[in-house]
Amino acid sequence: MTEYVVRFLVGGVVVSAFAMLGDVLRPKSFAGLFAAAPSVALATLGIAVYRHGADYAALQSQAMVAGAVALAVYSVVVCHLLVRAQxxxxxxxxxxxxxxxxxAFGLLALVGGQI
Structure with a gap:
């Protein structure tokens, strides 16, 4: 039960801090960007370091980076299919x-992550 309370508090603090950062920056469309993925990723990595150690958190961060790159490629492909291929x-x-x-799985295999 204590772990869930810690996750809730750490996650809430980090999400709130990034939301405030996004609110200060211009244009306002950055607010959603800063309130979502980076804050959740940092909170998750902090908990992973605390519970499982730095090596485990390093593996998790590699998976996060691979997922982010894959998401960028996915977004470009979707845009091309919608606009160019109609x-x-x-x-x-x-x-x-x-x-x-x-x-995503290709990048994980390339860097030696767990699949």
């Missing part, structure tokens, strides 16, 4: 999901 949203996202999986 596909509808559902087929474009489903096709791009396979691209995301290939890139």
């Amino acid at each position: 596909l509808r949203a559902t087929p474009a996202t489903l096709l791009s999901l396979f691209v995301w999986l290939i890139v």
Whole structure:
């Protein structure tokens, strides 16, 4: 039960700090960016270091980076399929999901992460 309370508090503090940072920056569209993924990732890594040690957190951070790169590739592919190939949203996202999986697992295999 204590772990959940710590996760809640650490996550809340980190999310709030990033939300305030995003609120200060211009344009305001950055607020959502700073309130979401970076804050949750930092809170998760902090808990991982505390519970499992730095080596485990390093593996988790490699997986996060691979997922972020794969998400960027996914986003570009979706945009190209929607704009250039004139596909509808559902087929474009489903096709791009396979691209995301290939890139994410390929990067993890490349850096020696656990699959």
